[in-house]
Amino acid sequence: MADLVLIVRLAGRRIAFPASDVESVVELGGITPAPRAAAHVAGLAALRSRVLTVIDCAAALEIGHMADQPRQDAVIVPSGGHNYALLVEAVEDVVEAAPPVPVKAPAGAGWDRVAIGMVDAEGDLLLLVDPHRLAAGPAAQAA
Amino acid sequence: MDELINDFLAETREMLQALSGAIVAWEAEPADRGRLDEIFRFVHTVKGNCGFFDLPRLRELSHAAEDALSEVRAGHRSADPRLVSAVLGVIDRIGALVYALESGEALPDEEDAPLIAALGEQPVDVVVEQAAPGGDAQAPRTIRSIRLSVDLLDRMMSGVSDAVLARNELARRLRGAPRDVGVEAAFERVSSSIAEIRETITRTRMQRIDGLFAALPRMVRDLASELGKQVLLEVDGGDVELDREMIEMIRDPLTHMVRNAIDHGIEAADDRVAAGKPPPGSLRVAARQVGNQILIEVADDGRGIDGDALMRKAVAAGILSEEQSERLLPAQKTELIFSPGLSTAGAVTAISGRGVGMDVVRANVERIGGVVEVESRLGLGVRFAIRVPLTLTIIPALTVSAGGQLFAIPRSAIEEILRIGGEAVRVDQLGEAMVATVRGRRMPLVALPDLLGVESRAAAAGDSKLILLKPAGADLFALAVDMVHDHEELVVKPAAPAVMAAGLYAGTTLGDDGRPILLLDASGIAKRAALRLDDGAPDAPRAEPCPAAPAQPETSLLLFHALDGALRGVPVPVVERIEDVAAGAVQVSAGKLRVTVGSRILPLAGCIAPPDTKLRILRLTDGASEIAYGFAKVVDIRSATIELRPAAAPGEVAGVALIDGAQVELLDPYWLFAAHAEAGPEEPAEPPVCALPAGDPWMDNMLRPLIESLGYRVVAATEGVTADLLIARAEDEADHGVHADEVLRIRARPDAAGAGDDSIYRYDRASLLGALRVRTHSRSAAKEGGVNG
Numbered sequence: 001m002a003d004l005v006l007i008v009r010l011a012g013r014r015i016a017f018p019a020s021d022v023e024s025v026v027e028l029g030g031i032t033p034a035p036r037a038a039a040h041v042a043g044l045a046a047l048r049s050r051v052l053t054v055i056d057c058a059a060a061l062e063i064g065h066m067a068d069q070p071r072q073d074a075v076i077v078p079s080g081g082h083n084y085a086l087l088v089e090a091v092e093d094v095v096e097a098a099p100p101v102p103v104k105a106p107a108g109a110g111w112d113r114v115a116i117g118m119v120d121a122e123g124d125l126l127l128l129v130d131p132h133r134l135a136a137g138p139a140a141q142a143a
Numbered sequence: 144m145d146e147l148i149n150d151f152l153a154e155t156r157e158m159l160q161a162l163s164g165a166i167v168a169w170e171a172e173p174a175d176r177g178r179l180d181e182i183f184r185f186v187h188t189v190k191g192n193c194g195f196f197d198l199p200r201l202r203e204l205s206h207a208a209e210d211a212l213s214e215v216r217a218g219h220r221s222a223d224p225r226l227v228s229a230v231l232g233v234i235d236r237i238g239a240l241v242y243a244l245e246s247g248e249a250l251p252d253e254e255d256a257p258l259i260a261a262l263g264e265q266p267v268d269v270v271v272e273q274a275a276p277g278g279d280a281q282a283p284r285t286i287r288s289i290r291l292s293v294d295l296l297d298r299m300m301s302g303v304s305d306a307v308l309a310r311n312e313l314a315r316r317l318r319g320a321p322r323d324v325g326v327e328a329a330f331e332r333v334s335s336s337i338a339e340i341r342e343t344i345t346r347t348r349m350q351r352i353d354g355l356f357a358a359l360p361r362m363v364r365d366l367a368s369e370l371g372k373q374v375l376l377e378v379d380g381g382d383v384e385l386d387r388e389m390i391e392m393i394r395d396p397l398t399h400m401v402r403n404a405i406d407h408g409i410e411a412a413d414d415r416v417a418a419g420k421p422p423p424g425s426l427r428v429a430a431r432q433v434g435n436q437i438l439i440e441v442a443d444d445g446r447g448i449d450g451d452a453l454m455r456k457a458v459a460a461g462i463l464s465e466e467q468s469e470r471l472l473p474a475q476k477t478e479l480i481f482s483p484g485l486s487t488a489g490a491v492t493a494i495s496g497r498g499v500g501m502d503v504v505r506a507n508v509e510r511i512g513g514v515v516e517v518e519s520r521l522g523l524g525v526r527f528a529i530r531v532p533l534t535l536t537i538i539p540a541l542t543v544s545a546g547g548q549l550f551a552i553p554r555s556a557i558e559e560i561l562r563i564g565g566e567a568v569r570v571d572q573l574g575e576a577m578v579a580t581v582r583g584r585r586m587p588l589v590a591l592p593d594l595l596g597v598e599s600r601a602a603a604a605g606d607s608k609l610i611l612l613k614p615a616g617a618d619l620f621a622l623a624v625d626m627v628h629d630h631e632e633l634v635v636k637p638a639a640p641a642v643m644a645a646g647l648y649a650g651t652t653l654g655d656d657g658r659p660i661l662l663l664d665a666s667g668i669a670k671r672a673a674l675r676l677d678d679g680a681p682d683a684p685r686a687e688p689c690p691a692a693p694a695q696p697e698t699s700l701l702l703f704h705a706l707d708g709a710l711r712g713v714p715v716p717v718v719e720r721i722e723d724v725a726a727g728a729v730q731v732s733a734g735k736l737r738v739t740v741g742s743r744i745l746p747l748a749g750c751i752a753p754p755d756t757k758l759r760i761l762r763l764t765d766g767a768s769e770i771a772y773g774f775a776k777v778v779d780i781r782s783a784t785i786e787l788r789p790a791a792a793p794g795e796v797a798g799v800a801l802i803d804g805a806q807v808e809l810l811d812p813y814w815l816f817a818a819h820a821e822a823g824p825e826e827p828a829e830p831p832v833c834a835l836p837a838g839d840p841w842m843d844n845m846l847r848p849l850i851e852s853l854g855y856r857v858v859a860a861t862e863g864v865t866a867d868l869l870i871a872r873a874e875d876e877a878d879h880g881v882h883a884d885e886v887l888r889i890r891a892r893p894d895a896a897g898a899g900d901d902s903i904y905r906y907d908r909a910s911l912l913g914a915l916r917v918r919t920h921s922r923s924a925a926k927e928g929g930v931n932g
Contacts, residue, residue: 032659033548034638035595036645044642044651044659050308051651051659053639082639137641 005097005121005128008075009090010057011064016097016119016126023076023083025091028054040137042066045074045085052076052085053135060137061110077131084135097121100128113138151192152245153290158185159238166231173222182230183212189237200255201240207259208233229261245288293387296348303341304634310337312657348388352430352437353381355390359401359428366405373412373423374405380430382741383720385437389531392511393439396504400441400527401428403501408445408525418522420444432720433530436555442526448519450476457482477519481505514614514666540633540662542654543610543624546597549660550624551633551652556665558611558619558699559782560627568609579609579621582784586611589672590623591663594647600625614666622668635662646671698785698840702778702807703761706750712802713810714844715780719762719769729753729773735819738771746819748795749773763812765857768820772810785809785840793861797838813837813859830856834866834881841905842870846889853915868915873902887914 004019031043031054040060045052054074058066066072066087074085100117107115107127114133119126162185169178186208193202208230214220236258243250310333317330356378367374409415409424416422427442454476457463462482463471480501505515513531532538532555540551541560561568561581569580570588577588588609592599599607607623633652638661642648649664700712728739729747738747738760745762750773760771781802787809789798795818797811814837833855835842847857850870858864860871862880869883873890888902889911903910 030658032661033597034642034645034648034661035546035548035597036647038641038644041639041641044661046653046657046659051636051638051653053642055641080640081637084639135639135641 003097003099003119004094005119005126006075006094007092007121007126008073008088009092010088010129011061012089014092014124014126016121016128017075017077017131018116018128019094021077021131023078025073025075026085027071028052028074028085028087029071038137042087047076047083047085050083052083054085054087055135055137057086057088057134060134061114062138063108063110075131077135079132079135084131086131086134095121097126097128103127110138148196149245149288151196152241153288155189155192155237155241156245157290158188159234159241162234166234169222170227170231173224173227179212179215179222182234183209183216186212186234186237198240198244200250201237203259204233204237204240204255207262211262226262229258232258232261296344296387299344300348303337303344304636306337307341307634308653310334311653315656345386348386349384350387350390351381352383352385352390352439355394355397356381356428356430362398362401363405363426366402370406371411372405372409374409375423375425377425377427378429379427383430383432383437385531389437389511393508393513393529393531396507396515396529397428397439397441399501399504400529401426404441404443404445404525404527408443408447410446418446436530436532439529439531440526441528442524444524447521447523447525448477448480448517449521450479450519453477453479474518477517480517481515509666538633538635538662539630540652541610541630542628542660543591543608544626544628545591545595545599545624547600547625548597549628549654549658550591551631551660551662552610552612552622552665553649553662554630554780556612556614558613561609561611563607563609563623581609581611581621584619586619586621587672588621588623589668591668592623592625594668594671612665612668614669618669620669620672633660633662698844699780699782700785700802700807700809701761701780702802704775704778705808706754706773706775708775709808710778710805711774711796711808711810712781712800713761713763713772713812714840716844716848717763717765717812719764721777722760722762724758724760724771726754726756726758729758738773740771743769745769745771747771747773748815748819763815765812765816765820767856768816770815770819772815787838787840789838793837793859809838811837811859812843813857814861817859817861830854831868832856832858832866833868833870834858834860834864834883835870836860836872839872846870846905846911849911850915853912855915 005016006019006022006025007014007016009015026047028045028047031045033043034041034053040056042054042056042059045054052074056066058064066089072087073089073091074087075091077084077086097119100119103112103115103118106112111127111129114129116128116130119128162181165178165181169175169182172178186205190202190205190209193199193205211220211226211230215222215226220226236253236255240250242248313330314334317326359378360376363374363376404426405424409426410418410420412422415424425444427440429442430437430439432438450473454463454468454471457479458465458468462479481504482502501515501517508515508529508531511531513529516528516530517525518528519525532553539554541554541557542549542551544550559581563570567582571578571580577590579586579588590599590607607625608627610622610624610627611619612622613619631654633654635650635652637643638648638651642651642661646667647661647664648667649662652660652662654660699715701715701718702710702712705711722740724738724740729750730737730739730753732744736747736750736753737744738758740760740762747760748770749761750758754773758773759775759777760773763770763772783800783802785800785802787798787800790796790811793811793814795811795815796808797814799806799808801807813835831854833850835847835850835857837859850857855868858866860866860869860881863882864880865882867884869881869886871886871888873888889905890902891905893904893906903914905911
């Protein structure tokens with residue numbers, strides 16, 4: 001049975017999120033910083049009277065920080081009673097994909113931590129990433 | 144217990160309603176076994192519950208019906224129409240009794256005996272008055288309560304929170320749009336109805352803490368017998384209400400503290416006798432409302448916490464260095480009980496469990512914005528206090544900015560707001576640490592921009608604002624911010640774990656402009672700042688009275704509009720809580736205006752005649768008795784230095800003071816209690832009496848609790864009062880017409896005026912205590928002597 005995946009561009013790569021984990025895709029502007037919060041938290045943003053915790057996905061993968069832009073695409077993921085907005089470079093499409101299979105080669109420390117497997121989406125082989133693990137960040141994974 | 148009875152009554156009423164169909168069907172066809180069983184189950188359940196609740200009439204009725212019906216079920220009797228009517232008569236009577244109990248009306252006084260006799264096998268010559276079967280022919284009467292699922296309440300609350308946020312967003316958009324009077328009026332209506340709904344639902348979620356306390360007696364009994372100890376449990380304040388969610392959150396910490404007290408605190412009976420204590424240990428669990436917080440205390444009279452032993456363990460465990468341990472104050476040693484992995488118990492016992500300690504209790508309480516405090520006296524007992532906010536969701540807050548970003552601070556933690564560079568404030572830099580001196584009080588200063596690692600946007604260094612914060616249970620400190628903006632009521636939601644990891648925030652909220660605002664956590668900031676001070680400058684300055692400049696006392700006042708419209712104030716410590724009472728609860732009885740609050744009758748001051756609408760009251764307490772004071776509206780809570788202009792004659796108003804440019808009449812709690820308070824029925828043998836000059840805020844709020852803690856009964860020093868001891872200001876020669884055996888003079892300045900000056904400096908605690916104790920002892924000695932001679 002084919003599952004839907006959301007294809008986004010992150011850290012120069014195309015990756016996929018399971019569409020069932022994603023609530024919506026929005027364009028965010030005006031992120032309020034959260035000083036002294038965990039390093040992968042870019043700040044807070046509001047969406048329809050809800051507070052979103054904005055996640056810098058590059059920092060969550062421990063591969064640097066995302067470029068600062070006035071408006072950024074974000075993937076909204078409810079997780080553990082909180083709403084997270086995962087910042088991505090671009091949102092491409094929602095497509096059908098075959099069930100994931102294990103990744104054959106190490107994808108790198110950060111990626112390995114968040115990867116579910118790889119999926120074949122319309123002929124392209126993409127890394128399927130668990131958005132909850134991405135939102136939790138490096139510290140929670142280590143614990 | 145009340146709650147249980149109410150539950151039982153509500154349940155019975157619901158069963159009756161559900162049963163009405165079955166009763167009608169049974170009457171039509173008495174042979175129907177299914178209906179019979181249904182009715183039997185009902186009377187059986189009622190009988191069982193009544194035995195438990197001591198409701199004899201209900202029990203006899205249901206018992207008789209159960210007997211008759213069980214004979215029918217066993218086939219010894221047939222369900223003839225006479226029996227059916229008799230059973231229905233009984234069920235109707237049960238309904239009437241339940242209704243009367245629930246609504247608090249007088250019980251219907253018809254005899255139950257004829258109804259019971261009618262159930263017998265022999266025809267009885269009694270006409271059973273037959274109500275319409277299956278329910279009530281009478282017009283539906285008001286029912287006092289319904290039962291709702293908690294889940295539904297939670298969803299209502301979150302719906303209302305969203306409505307408030309949506310309202311805020313709408314308000315923001317309206318401000319940007321062209322003005323339209325019609326739209327604005329409609330918006331105002333929406334706003335006020337949302338506010339009303341929110342208030343009602345907040346109240347719906349309030350629950351008496353009874354439910355939490357109800358499990359304690361059994362738990363204490365079981366634990367005590369398991370450990371072979373004797374424990375007397377005293378529970379107080381079950382009528383305090385707080386948010387349902389909070390009750391769930393403090394259930395575990397409270398249980399843990401009670402277990403600890405019995406397991407580690409209270410000694411075995413033999414040891415207690417050896418230590419000169421009564422064999423049964425005493426454990427006191429009490430709840431009360433203090434401002435917008437609930438204080439829950441667990442106090443035992445056991446062996447106390449050995450701070451030095453704790454300290455040695457902490458050093459051995461590597462939590463503290465030798466050097467650090469030498470600098471600890473006694474209170475800080477006791478505080479070590481909250482360190483992870485430390486316990487005073489020599490051995491791990493089955494009761495308190497392994498590995499779960501007070502550190503977990505503290506963490507759990509802090510997670511909900513609360514604080515745990517501990518106070519221990521070696522050999523005499525331990526007192527733990529949990530302070531938690533009333534509700535989790537909506538709090539009054541002050542918005543401030545640092546580095547161009549808005550933050551919110553809960554109003555409950557704020558003592559005062561000042562401007563740096565003002566006359567009252569001095570800031571000194573000591574190494575990396577900063578110390579603020581405010582009217583003689585020194586306290587650590589934390590600069591919010593530095594703490595957050597952002598750049599201050601205050602125009603000049605002297606332009607920052609200083610907020611004095613008093614996190615519940617911790618020391619006062621000053622927080623410097625760039626700007627102070629506004630007071631707002633904020634809907635607070637928990638922040639994501641990655642944000643909470645900062646340790647500085649209590650939650651998130653949305654401001655009127657729709658942007659997220661982080662709610663600062665005063666205790667978290669204190670902790671973060673203290674850590675930093677520990678690293679850089681080990682001798683962290685603590686808030687303390689500065690001896691060089693005699694402190695101008697500050698009083699925390701609750702300001703309110705009285706029923707006659709006057710702006711009045713009362714010291715916050717005197718206010719037990721604020722409550723709404725129905726007009727019917729106020730009556731002139733036994734020659735005084737009195738108000739019924741829960742199960743108590745309190746004298747009512749502040750109003751002249753019973754009101755015709757609902758009334759708000761302040762419940763004032765002097766520690767022993769309570770009185771109510773009717774008022775119209777709360778204005779604010781303010782800390783202020785009071786320069787009292789005394790009233791012309793003693794009365795409920797002590798005098799007038801200027802607060803924020805307005806004249807505020809200050810209530811005179813002494814006069815109020817002297818005039819209205821009544822000794823409770825359980826008043827102990829006469830305590831020594833101490834007369835205090837009225838209207839001196841220092842004496843009211845600082846000295847008075849001290850005196851009371853020594854067992855004195857405090858009265859106002861007014862004309863004609865007789866007291867064992869009179870406290871007077873040194874500069875005050877008059878004795879206020881008080882007949883006192885002895886006079887203790889207290890001076891405001893540290894140095895004595897001359898050789899003949901026998902007065903005591905007000906902050907010389909040791910001398911004060913000494914003088915007061917000598918007097919209690921000499922008095923009791925005199926008394927004993929009198930008895931023996």
